[in-house]
Amino acid sequence: MSDRLKERKRTPVSHKVIEKRRRDRINRCLIELGKTVPMALAKQSSGKLEKAEILEMTVQYLRALHSADFPRGREKELLAEFANYFHYGYHECMKNLVHYLTTVERMETKDTKYARILAFLQSKARLSAEPAFSPLAPLPEPDFSYQLHAGTPDFVGHSPSEASVFPQGAAPGPFPWPHGAARSPALPYLPSAPVPLPSPAQQHSPFLAPVQGLDRHYLNLIGHAHPSALNIHTPQHPPVL
DNA sequence: ACAGATAGGGTGCTCACGGC
């Protein structure tokens, strides 16, 4: 055996170190992917992201980039839409919660608990919006004015007397995410069930603006066969709010 | 408190490669 090989002789300790370095490399690259893939970045900004999720989103993202009809030259625009779509979803959840609290729980908007819940969600929304991936399309500050003041335009029609929006007085749902899921569901990133999106005329908040630009390419990117799956072009459901 | 999920660390096994 040569001296050079003797120097490289493996000991249990060295193997531990080598393995440690290898795992570190894997984790480093996963972190990089999390910062690079728009869907992962958007989700990461509001909570923990699993390694498996990062990989899944990366696969999905790469498939989208390599799809034949990906609109060349629109990459950055679409990346920003990916990020904004997550915040749009968060905003939609908040709106549903407001509806639930006021109609099902019959909570008064003056109620301190009501105010605290919304203040908390609002603070989380702001935090998650800060590092968003949006080099070309800065995230507009969501309009939360409806939250604490029933009767503002966004809030019109959500008095407790209008609980009939929910069938049998129940809360809207079932939500497409697994009941009791600690984390967001595995891919597909978007819920499989149709999601009622407001028509352009009903979109008052500037927060929704980026989403309006979503086209069939975007929808294909995230695994839906056709835009109608999300009712974006021809909403079949009345807007929740 | 408990169970399930996840991540990290350690170690054995296998394979490719280089020296003899």
Added chain:
DNA sequence: GCCGTGAGCACCCTATCTGT
């Protein structure tokens, strides 16, 4: 061709976190 080694993978164990 045989042998020793490094590198990678797979498995197991443990710690931590989170939801019920």
